[in-house]
Amino acid sequence: MPTTMVNSIKDTFEALIKTIKGTPNSRPKGSVPVEPFDSKAFMENKDDQVIWFGHSTLLLKVDGVKLLIDPVFSDYASPVRFFGPKRYSDKLPAEIEDLPELDAVLISHDHYDHLDYASIRRLRGKAKQFIVPLGVAGHLAKWGVDPDRIIELDWWEEQQLHGLTLISTPARHFSGRGGGARATLWSSWVIVSDQTRIYYSGDSGYGPHFKEIGDKLGPFDLTLIETGQYDEKWANIHMSPEESLQANQDVQGKLMIPIHWGAFTLALHSWTDPVERATRAAELLNTVLVTPRIGETVTIGASEYPSTNWWK
Numbered sequence: 001m002p003t004t005m006v007n008s009i010k011d012t013f014e015a016l017i018k019t020i021k022g023t024p025n026s027r028p029k030g031s032v033p034v035e036p037f038d039s040k041a042f043m044e045n046k047d048d049q050v051i052w053f054g055h056s057t058l059l060l061k062v063d064g065v066k067l068l069i070d071p072v073f074s075d076y077a078s079p080v081r082f083f084g085p086k087r088y089s090d091k092l093p094a095e096i097e098d099l100p101e102l103d104a105v106l107i108s109h110d111h112y113d114h115l116d117y118a119s120i121r122r123l124r125g126k127a128k129q130f131i132v133p134l135g136v137a138g139h140l141a142k143w144g145v146d147p148d149r150i151i152e153l154d155w156w157e158e159q160q161l162h163g164l165t166l167i168s169t170p171a172r173h174f175s176g177r178g179g180g181a182r183a184t185l186w187s188s189w190v191i192v193s194d195q196t197r198i199y200y201s202g203d204s205g206y207g208p209h210f211k212e213i214g215d216k217l218g219p220f221d222l223t224l225i226e227t228g229q230y231d232e233k234w235a236n237i238h239m240s241p242e243e244s245l246q247a248n249q250d251v252q253g254k255l256m257i258p259i260h261w262g263a264f265t266l267a268l269h270s271w272t273d274p275v276e277r278a279t280r281a282a283e284l285l286n287t288v289l290v291t292p293r294i295g296e297t298v299t300i301g302a303s304e305y306p307s308t309n310w311w312k
Contacts, residue, residue, distance in 0.1 A: 025270035035295030037094035054263030093295030108202030109186035135184030171204035210250035218252035228261030228274035241277035
């Protein structure tokens, strides 16, 4: 569907002034709480599980298959180190070298807060495969990933992986790095095992594709949906928290973890606004919202889920 981002000179100037002035509570006053990664427990636990590393980086184990989604382990979500949005936390639950061997890395699109050069370089010896939207393989091959280990998918194409089915599904966004041509695709992802169905939104504005995905592939036991870095000026490519909860309803999600927040400031709202608004919207829609601390394990199918207001 048409997805425009046309801002007038006046809009651009106003946004620049707001950025210079800053937003109250745009960053945590101290470090956010981080749970250290327990590799032994992760490997020995036979249940399906997901661990949020902040923003959109997620470590999953589904039917024993280990997946890492949109790995950004750098301190800055930008093309230049020490410049741009800096990570809130001083440390992560684990470094890449501390993770177990990965069956696959999934990438949603090529923006800097989802596809990180330094992280991909470190993952070359850790991940067996990289599964990406069309065109993204060019970045990875240039950075030293063996092309034979990269699989590119168009929307609605599937890849089998050790009993899992991985499906590239639509999103309403855009792509490109460094001001270059938009020659790569952007995707959401569906992960299906015999017991579990998971939906990962990637970055997306709200649209009818969510209902289409739900009708074709839902319902989902768990959804991981972007719920941050929004603004009325780019509402076509990033959802408000209320739209994120509606998207969860559209794809027929049983419970939802809000992502794309908690690590970097990429918009003019306060850093807690996404989760606070999402919590209120979930109550209105009678949706189970899971709010783990960074690094906290969420077991899919458990009787209880993390729901503390840890950001307060």
